[in-house]
Amino acid sequence: MNDIAGKCNNNDESAYREEVRHLTVWCANNNLALNTKKTKELIVDFRKTKGCTHTPIHINGTEVERVTSFRFLGVHISEDLSWILNTSTLVKKAHQRLFFLRRLKKIHMSPLILENFYRCTIESILTSCITVWYGIGLGPKSTAEGASKWDTCAVVGNSGILTNSNCGKMINSALLSGEKGVQCNLPPLDEGYGKNVGIKTDLVTENPTILIHKYGSLMARRRPFVERLHSYGNSMLLLHPFSFGFSTPLCMRAAYSIEDLESPILPVFCNPEYLQNLTLFWRSQGLRAPRPSTGLFMVSLALEHCANIHLYGFWPFSNHPHGLYALSHHYYDDVKPSSFHTMPVEFDILLRLHSQGVLRLHLEDFRPGEKYFPDPGSPPLFDDMD
Structure with missing residues (x-):
């Protein structure tokens, strides 16, 4: 060849x-x-x-x-250099093997046999040539000096603390300087929210349950979902198709909708083994929830790729830390979280990282004339709280 x-x-x-x-x-x-x-x-x-x-x-x-595409050494390469065709082919092939795994479970085979069958016949497909296609576009771009990290990243949660915070300029300033920004779970950036949460992002996440509750599992009209993505420009959309059995067809429909309706956003898939290892790591740090929240997951990615990390909208409580007035759970609605995550425990972890100088947790409103990103040696902004 x-x-x-x-x-x-x-x-x-x-x-x-x-x-x-x-x-x-x-x-x-x-x-x-x-x-x-x-x-x-x-x-x-x-x-x-x-x-x-x-x-x-x-x-x-x-x-x-x-x-427009061809298969080279097991990897499907397309003319737009996206990995949608390659990933969908792998998922389709792996999905066919799930039938046999269900049959083995139905006849009560031991967990060891089930795990061995999964690793040999399913995981081997999902991770085929993974060093080639996984993480393309996610990792930091190397420079002539060989830098391996981005300088500054802004990770934006959805807490009600962002309401009337005027933090949008602070968040956008980093992105306009060529740094990276992350928004969690398809949040609204338009409709007047931009002044508080920013209007630019490089990576936005999507929880499969959002596709179920807001877009009817994408079983009918899919244009409203794709139009929702317009506010994120040509950023990347991080999907979790391998977290649960129900999320695989959901995420594939989302990826196909993006491709069919020619949205500029780029769907990328999360490695299930990475998510599993991440859960085990945070469990060793005291998190007992079945799985980290999307916010903590994105903070974890930032810790791997960014030298300086700024968090906004990470406040899980119902009262403002300064004025003590009531807050909605999200800056755009007041839908309460499920018991699947333990947000106060996650906040305690983030607060510890803030106190250690690993990241900066912003809980203050932006005031005109204030320095966007304080020097590393300056006191933590959280310390101004009563």
């Missing part, structure tokens, strides 16, 4: 075509025959203006077929 990668500058394809000619000559000189019927050409073109047409490649007088 041979592959040729050629770069075209200013619509000049001569270097690329010369590489193809060299390969043809080399094969002929070494008594090798190229099978033109199995040869494919894939064009990756991210130019905003695609006015010119690409002349087909010919090998030994035969035109090479041009495709």
Whole structure:
């Protein structure tokens, strides 16, 4: 199997075509025959203006077929360099094996056998070539100096403490400076909320239950869901298709809806093994809930990728820490959390990290003239509380 990668500058394809000619000559000189019927050409073109047409490649007088995607060493590569096709193919193949796992469980096979069957026949599929496709676009971009982390990240929760906080400018300032921002669980950024929570983000999360309660599991009209994503621009949408059995078809429908309705947002899938290990880690730190909340999950990602972390909207209590006046649970509604998460315990963990200088937990309203991001040596903003 041979592959040729050629770069075209200013619509000049001569270097690329010369590489193809060299390969043809080399094969002929070494008594090798190229099978033109199995040869494919894939064009990756991210130019905003695609006015010119690409002349087909010919090998030994035969035109090479041009495709929008192809399978290379088990990985599906598409012309837009997204991993939707590859991931959906893996999920579909793994989903077929779940039938046999259910049958084994139904006849009361031991947990050890069930685990071995899962790892051998299902997990091996889901993690196939995972070092190639998992995390593409999530990790920090390396620089010429070899930096491995982003400098500053703003993680924005949905607590009612953000109501009338005027923190939007503070949050947007980091993103306008080229840093990273995270919003949790498809929060509204328009409708007047932007002045309190910002209007820009690089990564937004989605809880599968939101698709059930707000969008009818995407079984009918899907346009309202995709239109909801417009306020997030071309950010990434983090989905959890492997957390529970019901979430797999939900998240796949979400990814297909984004693709079919041509939304600029990029869906990415969370590795289930990472989520499992993360749960075990926070359990060792005193969290007894079945699973961390989305907020704590995103803070964990930020701890891995960001040198300086600022948290907004992480306050799980019903009264403001300064004025003690009543707060809604979210800045956009007052729907109470389920008992699945233990928010006060998570807040205690975040407060400890704040006290240790690992991150900065913002619980104050923004005041004009205030410095957006205090120097690392300055007193924690939380310490101003009574």
